[in-house]
Amino acid sequence: MIETVALVVAAGRGHRFGGALPKQYRRLAGRPLLAHCLERLAAHPGIDAVRVVIHPDDRALYDEAAADLALLEPCAGGAERQDSVRLGLDSLAALPGGAPRRVLIHDGARPFPGAAMLERLLQALDSHDGAIPALAVTDTLKRGRAGPAGMPLCGETVPRDGLWRAQTPQAFRLEAIRAAHHALKGEALTDDAALAERAGLAVALVEGEEENFKVTTQQDLARAERLLAGGGASGRETRIGNGFDVHRFGPGDSVMLCGVPVAHSHGLVGHSDADVGLHALTDALLGALGAGDIGQHFPPTDPRWKGADSAAFLAHAGSLLAARGGRILNLDVTLICERPKVGPHREAMRARIAGILGIAVERVGVKATTTEGLGFTGRREGIAAQATAALELPAAGPDGSA
Known part of the structure; x- marks a missing residue:
């Protein structure tokens, strides 16, 4: 029986990135960006299977990214990320061999999930309903306010104590996070941990990784290229x-x-x-x-x-x-x-x-x-x-x- 599944959300269109091709299929070191995260997840000994949630129009692009990897058949996503996750969780609950106990929900635009970070998440699930990787905020935070000519002005300083930058994959006990998604269907929440919090689940913070960043802009893609060229990104x-x-x-x-x-x-x-x-x-x-x-x-x-x-x-x-x-x-x-x-x-x-x-x-x-x-x-x-x-x-x- 499959115990732990990585659910990779890759149904988005990446409008902020620009271009006709969704960013998760853009080339990174000669391969689709999505392929980099899939192979890292599939290779981790604590993950039994990987399923990708894709846009129905992207099947040919997905097949190229998943080539040579033994993955579960992909499933179709919805209009919003939250819809795609819910549909993906439902598909896992319906697996022929029975529903897995644990799920790691990951953004397909984060190509470098590290093995040590994944292990920390899985260990945290032994004692918590969920766990997310996060990095403590170290920079001084400022709140911007409207300024002349469209240029924002520096406003108040925001205390950074206790603030963390959340990453993915976010790990949960499958039935608990699936129930939260259905109970809060239609509410716009920023990540899966936000749904878990609203549902009263105990979600642990584990140490994230700087290299586990999300590719959102062309500059992010260039950064990923530099990391790979220099042997970084869990190189x-x-x-x-x-x-x-x-x-x-x-x-x-x-x-x-x-x-x-x-x-x-x-x-x-x-x-x-x-x-x-x-x-x-x-x-x-x-x-x-x-x-x-x-x-x-x-x-x-x-x-x-x-x-x-x-x-x-x-x-x-x-x-x-x-x-x-x-x-x-x-x-x-x-x-x-x-x-x-x-x-x-x-x-x-x-x-x-x-x-x-x-x-x-x-x-x-x-x-x-x-x-x-x-x-x-x-x-x-x-x-x-x-x-x-x-x-x-x-x-x-x-x-x-x-």
């Missing part, structure tokens, strides 16, 4: 890994290459199924993660892996990546042999690799080459493979920790 970094593997020919009438059986005059000799392509890819992923090599994780002396399907090795490396909050940018493997011919099986191999790792097939490249009759592959004594993996991971801190 992301690109990692590259390489892998290489060799197996010799032996008795048999087929070989396993990149998860696909290929008819041949010989088989390949190995402790597992001797799939050189998947072995090289597994090592490439492990290398990019700094997680050793395939032999450390699956020792050839261990009888458990005798004749094993190498898809399990690649899936294991993929699970290590997911646990680190990372994603695959692309994979590329080259099979080196005179025979068998790889071309007729190339697309099946790409599809198999993509399926094992749960990524789009467009992120997988499979190539083949010969050595022009030179070396052991040229003498048709075996097959070699080399692979490269490009990953995106949370940026490591100064001590190397993620």
